[in-house]
Amino acid sequence: MALAGAEKTRCPRPFHAGADRPDRDLNFFLLAFAFSAIALFVPHQQAEIRAAIGLTLVLTYFVYIMLTLRASAHLVKAAAPLAPKPQRKRCFCAVWDCRKACR
Numbered sequence: 001m002a003l004a005g006a007e008k009t010r011c012p013r014p015f016h017a018g019a020d021r022p023d024r025d026l027n028f029f030l031l032a033f034a035f036s037a038i039a040l041f042v043p044h045q046q047a048e049i050r051a052a053i054g055l056t057l058v059l060t061y062f063v064y065i066m067l068t069l070r071a072s073a074h075l076v077k078a079a080a081p082l083a084p085k086p087q088r089k090r091c092f093c094a095v096w097d098c099r100k101a102c103r
Helices: 002-008 019-039 048-076 097-103
Strands: none
Touching: 019 048
């Protein structure tokens, strides 16, 4: 039953990701993971170093989001427009079964 419902909700247009996206994602993940691994070995008494690493992680994430949005701008422009939905008739009847009558 769930498979039948999933078949109907499938997107009619194929999804095309940018060619540089997997490499960029992996590189940013590895960079952030390296900074996180370094932060594990910094003692709690050195708050300045821990704050600098935390700020670096936040800035890394900000740069990643900016590059992702910039790279996806051309994908949005190249996407095919969605087909307009057909307009339904509006039924303003005082009778309870007016939906059958207005179709």
